[in-house]
Amino acid sequence: MLSAQRIDPNPCRPRHFRPPPLCAPVVADERAATALEICRNRMLAAAAVFVVVFLVIALRLVDVVLLPGAAAELRLPGLHPAVLPLPVRADITDRNGELLATNLNTPSLYADPRQVIDADKAVREITSVLPDLNPAELRAKLTSEKSFVWIKRRLTPRQQYEINRLGIPGLQFQQEERRVYPFGNLTAHVVGFCSIDNNGLAGIERALDKRIRQSREPVQLSIDTRVQFVLREELQKVISDFTAKGAAGIIMNVRTGEIVAMVSLPDFDPNHPGRFDHRLPPAEAKARLFDKVTLGDYEFGSAFKIFNTAMTLDAGTATLTKMYDAIHPIHIGRFTITDYHGKHRMLSVPEVFMYSSNLGSARMALEAGGDRQRAFLAKLGLLKPVPINFDELATPQFPSHWREANVITIAYGHGIAVSPLHVAVAVSAIVNGGILRPPSLLKLAPDQVPAGTRVISQRTSDEMRKLMRLVVEHGTARFAEVPGYVIGGKTGTAEKNQHGHYEQHKLRSDFVGAFPMNDPRYLVLTMVDEPHGNKASHGYATAGWTVVPMTGRIVQRIAPILGVPPVDENSPAIVQAMTLKSLQGKKVENY
Amino acid sequence: MTRLAAAFWVLLVLASGFTTFMVKYAVQGIEEQLYRVRKQTIAEQQEIRVLTAEWAYLNKPERLADLNRRFLGLVPVTPHQLEGRIDQIAFRAPTVPPVMPERMVASAAALAPAPPIPAAAMPRAPAPVAIVTAANPPATPPAAAASAATVDPLDALIAQVEANGLEAPNPAGAPQGAAPQTAHAASHSPLDALLTLIEPATASAAPIAAAPPQPPLRLAKVSPPPRSLSALIARVAGKP
Numbered sequence: 069m070l071s072a073q074r075i076d077p078n079p080c081r082p083r084h085f086r087p088p089p090l091c092a093p094v095v096a097d098e099r100a101a102t103a104l105e106i107c108r109n110r111m112l113a114a115a116a117v118f119v120v121v122f123l124v125i126a127l128r129l130v131d132v133v134l135l136p137g138a139a140a141e142l143r144l145p146g147l148h149p150a151v152l153p154l155p156v157r158a159d160i161t162d163r164n165g166e167l168l169a170t171n172l173n174t175p176s177l178y179a180d181p182r183q184v185i186d187a188d189k190a191v192r193e194i195t196s197v198l199p200d201l202n203p204a205e206l207r208a209k210l211t212s213e214k215s216f217v218w219i220k221r222r223l224t225p226r227q228q229y230e231i232n233r234l235g236i237p238g239l240q241f242q243q244e245e246r247r248v249y250p251f252g253n254l255t256a257h258v259v260g261f262c263s264i265d266n267n268g269l270a271g272i273e274r275a276l277d278k279r280i281r282q283s284r285e286p287v288q289l290s291i292d293t294r295v296q297f298v299l300r301e302e303l304q305k306v307i308s309d310f311t312a313k314g315a316a317g318i319i320m321n322v323r324t325g326e327i328v329a330m331v332s333l334p335d336f337d338p339n340h341p342g343r344f345d346h347r348l349p350p351a352e353a354k355a356r357l358f359d360k361v362t363l364g365d366y367e368f369g370s371a372f373k374i375f376n377t378a379m380t381l382d383a384g385t386a387t388l389t390k391m392y393d394a395i396h397p398i399h400i401g402r403f404t405i406t407d408y409h410g411k412h413r414m415l416s417v418p419e420v421f422m423y424s425s426n427l428g429s430a431r432m433a434l435e436a437g438g439d440r441q442r443a444f445l446a447k448l449g450l451l452k453p454v455p456i457n458f459d460e461l462a463t464p465q466f467p468s469h470w471r472e473a474n475v476i477t478i479a480y481g482h483g484i485a486v487s488p489l490h491v492a493v494a495v496s497a498i499v500n501g502g503i504l505r506p507p508s509l510l511k512l513a514p515d516q517v518p519a520g521t522r523v524i525s526q527r528t529s530d531e532m533r534k535l536m537r538l539v540v541e542h543g544t545a546r547f548a549e550v551p552g553y554v555i556g557g558k559t560g561t562a563e564k565n566q567h568g569h570y571e572q573h574k575l576r577s578d579f580v581g582a583f584p585m586n587d588p589r590y591l592v593l594t595m596v597d598e599p600h601g602n603k604a605s606h607g608y609a610t611a612g613w614t615v616v617p618m619t620g621r622i623v624q625r626i627a628p629i630l631g632v633p634p635v636d637e638n639s640p641a642i643v644q645a646m647t648l649k650s651l652q653g654k655k656v657e658n659y
Numbered sequence: 660m661t662r663l664a665a666a667f668w669v670l671l672v673l674a675s676g677f678t679t680f681m682v683k684y685a686v687q688g689i690e691e692q693l694y695r696v697r698k699q700t701i702a703e704q705q706e707i708r709v710l711t712a713e714w715a716y717l718n719k720p721e722r723l724a725d726l727n728r729r730f731l732g733l734v735p736v737t738p739h740q741l742e743g744r745i746d747q748i749a750f751r752a753p754t755v756p757p758v759m760p761e762r763m764v765a766s767a768a769a770l771a772p773a774p775p776i777p778a779a780a781m782p783r784a785p786a787p788v789a790i791v792t793a794a795n796p797p798a799t800p801p802a803a804a805a806s807a808a809t810v811d812p813l814d815a816l817i818a819q820v821e822a823n824g825l826e827a828p829n830p831a832g833a834p835q836g837a838a839p840q841t842a843h844a845a846s847h848s849p850l851d852a853l854l855t856l857i858e859p860a861t862a863s864a865a866p867i868a869a870a871p872p873q874p875p876l877r878l879a880k881v882s883p884p885p886r887s888l889s890a891l892i893a894r895v896a897g898k899p
Contacts, residue, residue: 167715173705250715297720552738625735634738 156245156266159286160259160273162293163328163511168259169273169338171266172248175228175241176221179210183238187211190236194219197230221264222246247273249338251293254300257359258291258330258509261338270341270357272509275458288511290326295319298625299329303594306618307333310599310609316360316488317594319626322496322582324517325505328590328630330489332360363460365485366595370424370544371560371580372481376433377421377535378498379444382528385436388417388650392428400473405430408561418648421535422543422656424559426480433479438470441478447523448494448504450486455506462487481560488578492593495580499536499556499588502529537585537646542656544610547617548581550624552634554642557581557592557619559611564598574598577611581619586645589632592619 155171162168184190187210195203198220209217221244223231228241247262249255260271268277276287303315319329336356348356358364380386391414398405407425420428433441445451445466453461465485467474477483489507497504497520505520524532536556539545544559560578563570578595582588594615601607605614627634635642727733 166718167711170708170712170715172709172712248712250712251719252721254720293720297724301724550738552741624738627738628736628741633744634741 154284156281157247157262157268157273158280158284160280161286161288162255162291162296163288163326164292164294165288166293167250168255168289168291168293169247169249171245173243174222174246175225176244177219177223177228177231178240178242179217179219180215180238180240181210181212181217182215184210185237190238193234193236194231194239197227197234198223252337252339253335254293254296255289255291256335256338256341257332257361258289258296259338261341270460271359272458274460290321290328290509290511291330292328292629294629295626296329296331298622298629299594300331300333300335302618302622302625303331303333303596306594306596306599306614310596310602310605310614312596312599312614314360314597315595316364316597317592317622318361318488318492319622320492320496320507320591320593322500322588322591324512325493325496325507325520326512327492327507327509329626330361330509332358332364359460360595360597361488362454362456362458363462364487365462365465366488366576366578367482367485367562367565368491368578369481369560369562369576370426371491371558371578372478372484373421373424373429374495374498374532374536374558374580375445375448375450376429376441376479377417378524378528378532379441380432380436381417381531382444382524383436383440385440386417386432388531388648391416392420392425392431394420394425394427396427398427398430398476400476403473405476416650418535418538418651421558422538424480424539424544429479430476433475434472438472438475441475442470445478445484448497450484450490450494454487454489454493456489456509458509462490464490481562488593488595491578491580492591495582495593496591497523498529498532499582499585499591500529501526531648533582533585533588534646534648536582538648538651538656540581540585542658544612545579545581545616545619546658547612548579548620548623550620551637553623553627553632554584554586554635554637554646555581555620555623556583556585556588559616561610575609577609577614579611579615579619581623583623583627584632584635586635586642590626590630592622594619594622 157169157171159167159171160169181187187207190210191203191207194206195201201220206219209219219239220227223241231239231241245266247266249259249261256271258271260273260275261269262273263269268274268280272287272289273280280287299317299319303317306312307315314333316332317329318327318331320327334356336353341357377386381388394407394410394415395412405426407423407427409423410427411419411423411425415423415425415428417428417432419425420432442451449455451464451466453463464487466478467483474483493504493507496507502522502524503520504523505518533556536558537554538556539558540548540555545557548555548557557580560580562576562578563572564574564576565571566574576595576597577599578593580591580593582591596614599609599614601609601613637643637646
């Protein structure tokens, strides 16, 4: 039992509480005294509780009223600073700043199945607004035990409105960023596309995925959409004119290695890539994703004579005046090598090149030797993937044992398969004075242009330019001639190698050219897959009738865009720069 | 006294409390305003992003080509439309010729650091025969060269031709040696425009460019500007 005397020494007692004086009249009634004591103790406890509560209230008051920030943060969530939350992926633009890929916020529809009351009714109503949903799948989703299921992502605002109007309980929207490609098919293979969760899956989106996620600065490509459009339109035209299976093309700045346009047809809409494109059968949709320019390996046929001739001229085993036998066929193993449109006489090197003589080329290569040939192709980067920041890259296919038969066929572009990008890069080096630069899909500032490595001498490059000009003047590519732009190049027509043998009626025609040939600035490589001759081409489907005229049209359209002024090709300076001494004054026989 | 002090403090507490709350509410109001503005800013930014994408979409080359087919019918530029360059076109001669003696003309040109006429202020593409872009920069700047012309025009002309390694044009087949022709030899220097201004009579007959070879200019022939106001009126009146 407590007494006042026992409380008194407590040092923690409140000040206002004074114990009864010791001299107070002693209450006779022990019970009354005890009751009083208990009462006092309870009051003390209650007072303590109140003190604590008021203290808390006071502190909270100070916190809420006087200290700034805490409350404001609660009321204004996520609005500091007043800028749009950064997109999850940076924009991609072309070299002139045209928007090729950007992000837009779109609503996505999800459901909490536990809140859905009538699943059957909900399925009926939702499919009436979103008819492409599978009712059975949707029903399974809405009756599942989960608390979150996606119903459809990336709705249009109109669809969102319609769903809202249905008023189905348990359906919710979430804003999600969606990658949008305003130019659609135009740059499909270059820019690539993203998964629904914004992971880069193809093209630049994949190659620069990290950079696009981390930095918000737009990625500026070297592509010029205007040039890209011209290239794509002309390739489409050649496909429809010659009922071809596909086509590909690339336009490159030979001085910097920047790729100005790159098209592979048929292509796809990156807004609905691959299997998401329901308008096409799955196999077809998948085939369209294939980038012929970077990922395809092809035998380029006679266009390889550029490398063969450059190799022999640079090594010094051939000179422009040397004559080669184009009379006698070459027999090797069970094969006999002849010329397509043989001249059946001795041909000089310019003639071998201009008339595209397989025999002459083979003999030039044999003279130089297989080791030299292989080393030269390796130096041009034709035996390994192209050094470019891109994921879909072809690994060249070439014989592991470089036998004599291989030397012969590789001289005229058979038995070795490389991507169009390989050829474009290597030919750029041949015509630009002999400097091999890695290609770039990103716009380069003048000080970013790589120094490159010398692969052939300036003299060989000059000679090669003259030879390539000759092909357009007198050889197989006469339809490429456009007054003012001094185009030069080399055609190639290869029979397609299917299941180990060559199909005579399945051709692949290609042309690689550059302009202006007196001082090349741009290279145009075009290729068409399985063209069929038509009336206008007199039934021919060779390069000279398909891709060559197209290249002329392309050059005529893109040169003003790219700022290449036309020149007078009959002016003494250009005639002198483009004429071979060995042919000077001679009448050149046309192909 | 104690009561007065107590009342004072109580009042002070009340007043400060009231002020605090007033300020607090004002701040709250401003913050709400800020919140609304920020919300709107974000909405506008979102809108801008959508519009940018739409603008890109509307500028699709395919669509523009289609619009062109339907409304404009423009065709690709052919090479012969591009013959000639902007720097091969002569500056337009002025309509009112000031009369100045030859000697004054050249010295005025030498003194003027930059001709204060719009034509001379125009940015110029590197001209093929401009003295400043010659392979070997001449020891004397153009203005000085022109002042030398006052000493002996023919000598200056020969010196310039040697420095540039170019053929001197002989405008309109006029005999050389006069000061105006010297000025034309130095054509495409900033002086050119001023001298053209001063000497319109010979300027209209001046060659367009002095660079050999000279691609033909396929431009509509511009008749020489009238030399006086009366001539101008006569020409305008003469046309229907």
